[in-house]
Amino acid sequence: MAKSKTVYECNQCGYQSGKWYGKCPDCGSWNTFEEVEQFTPSKSSASKKNVDLTDKILELEEIDVDDDVRYKTGINEFDRVLGGGLVKGSIVLLGGAPGIGKSTLLLQICQYLGEEYSILYVSGEESARQIKIRAQRLNVDTDGLYILTVTDAEAICDTISSSKPDIVIIDSIQTMNIPQITSSPGSLTQVRECTNLFMHTAKSLEIPIIIVGHVNKDGAIAGPKVMEHIVDAVLYFEGERNMTSRILRTVKNRYGSTNEIGVFEMMDKGLEEVENPSQMLLSGRPENVSGTCVTCTMEGLRPILAEIQVLATKSGFSAPRRMSKGFDFNRMAIIIAVLEKRAGMFFGSLDVYLNVVGGFSINETAGDLAVALCLYSSLFDKPLNENTIAFGEIGLGGEVRAVSNIIQRVREAQRMGFEQCIIPRQSLKSMDQNDYSIKLIGVSDIKEAFKIFD
Template sequence: MAKSRYVYVCNQCGYESSKWNGKCPSCGAWNSFEEETLDSSPVAKRGASQSVHGLSDNILELEDIGADTDIRYDTGIGELNRVLGGGLVKGSLVLLGGEPGIGKSTILLQICQYLGKEHSILYVSGEESARQIKLRAQRLGVDSENLYLLTATDAEAIAATITESAPDIAIIDSIQTMSINGISSSPGSLTQVRECTNLFMHTAKDQEIPVLIVGHVNKDGAIAGPKVMEHIVDAVLYFEGERHQSYRILRAVKNRFGSTNEIGVFEMLDKGLAEVANPSQMLLAGRPHNVSGTCVACVIEGTRPILAEVQALASKTSYAAPRRMATGFDFNRLNIIIAVLEKRLGVFMGTLDVYLNIVGGFRLDEPAGDLPVAMALYSGIMDKQIDEELIAFGEIGLGGEIRSVSHAAQRIREAERMGFRRCVIPRQSASSIDPKDYSIEIIPVSTLKQAFSLIK
């Protein structure tokens, strides 16, 4: 008779232990161990007749493998195609995660309307009834005749149904509700999520059917379940943004068929998610006039330059230790910039609370955002306004120097297109461009002191 034993698995890194630990010895996460049941059964010893045959017959030479381009399905949403690398690849497994209510199921149902014109789609839901999906489809205007609904949670039966019905595209909503009967743990556990994802991966590869999976997120914002699940799939997409705000950013964390630097920008409307073709205009809408502590930055997301407004506020603290808060910007990077301002320029902030915000829910992860952040901080502290037609980008070194960044020409072109007349750039980046090619005034600087001299 088969025996069962229990192990404890870290839901952050997958480390296994025979006993529960408060802190994972592998990744250092606290309270991350969850109990799993492993079924073990005796395995018959293989005799000579049960020897395993090699796979030498399946070995292929590189020259014999077809070099045709991947077959991609146009989703009908340009921003989604951009993030996927040009469209949905045939036989791929895509994981879509995000906060509850942010629009995961909405965008998947929207692409069914366009894909359903030429392809058959099987939409499997383990959370909602067919009537609920029908009501949402009516609200979104989805009435494709090639869209088929299935409400089930048995992963093995779903995989068999996909194999038998052979749809062109399959959607699983969501992976945390799926389960395999042979596994004793409950749906949503580490074992169930891992094995169900592995099952759908084999189904997608064997049948060459693209499968899109919805994944829930935990309180830390990461996709719930074992990290190995993200290694199994071909692409991992995250929806970012507050559910109570109208704008959403779709970002590729992993993509085997395209770049991971591209983003898609959407706006949540009554009839679903709408593409934002010009994110810079959206992020700069409603800029305040004649106000200190604000500066415009230009960052590169993939191949797209995007302008974003940086706002900084410095006020006298009422606490023993001043507060530092950053929204949309790395907190540790903010502390470094504050330390550089104090040491190299004598701007004392020991008695000031500092608040930094990137408008529109956007996030500045690129070093080119250092200079506009420093200029916004200096403007807010000195209460001096930065010219509304001025834009800046550049990395700040610990010596107070302005270091060069990549794609300077693209950033300047975007600033020029958006109507800015002055652009502050690192002096090293200015050596690779010709100012005569632009109608915008290019101001090269090599130190923070030179950049701050423009704030009057």
């Protein structure tokens, strides 16, 4: 007979210990240890007969992969993030803040998928009537969508095995439970074991399952990190609730790139795809205003133009304030230090505020040159040419270093109607000005970049 013993487990990373810790030795989180029961098999049950699985070993060439291995969802931005569509037998975890649009997005893809496939939508948070009201608002009226409002994970898996739908959606994993486990729904053990159960069901029946996950106050998906290791893809739905733009970002994807993003706009009738994010982010740009410049950032294979704004003003405090939104704060501090040391500028008594317009985030160093130009423009209150775009990495010596995907960035700037592009001189050597209608200006350091606007 199986015996149980009490162990303490971190609800962030799953680390187990025989005693309680205030700080997890593995992930460093505080006050995350919870008491759980662990069952160990008895000696009689632990002794097993040898099982020979030689006949189940397959050569790689023998495994047949047909062309219909992915389901197209009908939303190109969602397919882009998944790597081309929803893979059969995969399990996808979709996380995001409350009200960001997770359930809305999943219900909208049901409209397209329901024309050819059967979809089982399992909800533990809403009643069938509430889902119907939301479906009417989103104009979802497909005949291939079936609703199930239960929270028993074992019963759900049995239903999936018997009915065999083409696609399953679980909304959300924090409401699911296994009756044999005494802990409450949403706890460490329940979330992990329910995810394991859905994973085995998806793999054995070749049915893709999309799981909705809540996020905690830090913005990470609630539950143990081991849950993210179990699933095949982890997607985050990001955006400011008071703004209409939404970004779908992938953190893990076994069947595609982790650098792609999908851009949406929240409207009255649901989410709409934004096929040209650059145009959306650049709409409403001010004219003849200092401290603003446009740069180009790469999100996977997609170049996106984003506007950076900087305000440097006299501080009313003994220690000036520095704030950054959408750009790494430490990176901004380094650029300010380089400008003071290499270009003779002084920001010691000034408050500096940096913002990337539209709630967008720049996660690469290609935006350094545009930030430096914004700081220069705001410090001297000198507006930059609004038809100018800049990208390049700034080193501690004040040099402007080359960045990757330079051709894609320049072509995107040219497509959006910019007249001149400031790029690293090293990148200019490998490009022919005759191939572009936009004027290319190469600079080797920040002083050369500032002289362009003198």
